[in-house]
Amino acid sequence: MKFFKSSPSSLQEIILDNEKLPQHIAIIMDGNGRWAKKRFLPRTLGHKAGVEALRDIIKTASNTKIAYLTLYAFSTENWNRPNDEVSALMELLVEYLRKEGEELHSNNIKINTIGDIDGLPEFARKEVLRAKELTKNNTGLWVNIALNYGGRDEIVRGIKRIAKDIKEDKISIEDINQEVFSSYLETANMPDPDLLIRTSGEYRFSNFLIWQSAYTELWFTDILWPDFRGEDLLMAISDFQKRERRFGKV
Ligand code: IPE
Ligand code: IPE
Numbered sequence: 001m002k003f004f005k006s007s008p009s010s011l012q013e014i015i016l017d018n019e020k021l022p023q024h025i026a027i028i029m030d031g032n033g034r035w036a037k038k039r040f041l042p043r044t045l046g047h048k049a050g051v052e053a054l055r056d057i058i059k060t061a062s063n064t065k066i067a068y069l070t071l072y073a074f075s076t077e078n079w080n081r082p083n084d085e086v087s088a089l090m091e092l093l094v095e096y097l098r099k100e101g102e103e104l105h106s107n108n109i110k111i112n113t114i115g116d117i118d119g120l121p122e123f124a125r126k127e128v129l130r131a132k133e134l135t136k137n138n139t140g141l142w143v144n145i146a147l148n149y150g151g152r153d154e155i156v157r158g159i160k161r162i163a164k165d166i167k168e169d170k171i172s173i174e175d176i177n178q179e180v181f182s183s184y185l186e187t188a189n190m191p192d193p194d195l196l197i198r199t200s201g202e203y204r205f206s207n208f209l210i211w212q213s214a215y216t217e218l219w220f221t222d223i224l225w226p227d228f229r230g231e232d233l234l235m236a237i238s239d240f241q242k243r244e245r246r247f248g249k250v
């Protein structure tokens, strides 16, 4: 596959190797607030602008034949933001799913979530369930939206499920290994992310996929999320393809 990235001075060619595509890409979509601040706008308009980026990234990932895209949309720690910002984010989510659900569906995209959606306000939970139900049989790009998601919370909830199954004699303590443990997480039946992208120049996980990212390749950019576009995703994939993954071997 060949693409062109337009930089201010020149057209840069991006060539991707179809044989070496990451199967699973995870993205920490960060920098909406700073994008708005730079323009003297309220933070919520930064989130709104972030939806444009989201649209473009889903389209590009789908066209590039990526299998799984996991997007960090709302963390378990984001509840500590001002109420009006939390509400605006929930409303934006609902608006997005209502407006774009059908189009995602017609593009064979499957909407899934990771995180505790029971903790979402009812109007948001309902819309999320509706989008999941609508797209559940689709076979194209699988989009995981991380909502009320925290890696530590996911691990603790996984442990509780294991404990319950032990108590009910469904498994024994000896059965537990890394693979079994993974199957109790929200990402059960998905490959670990091959590539994790974080925008906005921050270099941390912020509680995202901490178990699953043990051997994930990391890619950081200063671009703020609302400015991130498909061609930036392709650049990240192109960089990924130049890396040598060793998984502890020589
Ligand atoms: C990411 O942008 C979106 C969410 C966390 C929901 P931020 O809102 O964190 O933007 P910054 O980091 O303040 O710029
Ligand atoms: C991580 O970004 C969460 C999402 C992108 C949804 P944050 O902006 O919440 O993370 P910190 O606070 O900078 O670590």
Ligand code: MG
Pocket: 030, 031, 032
């Ligand atoms: Mg942030």
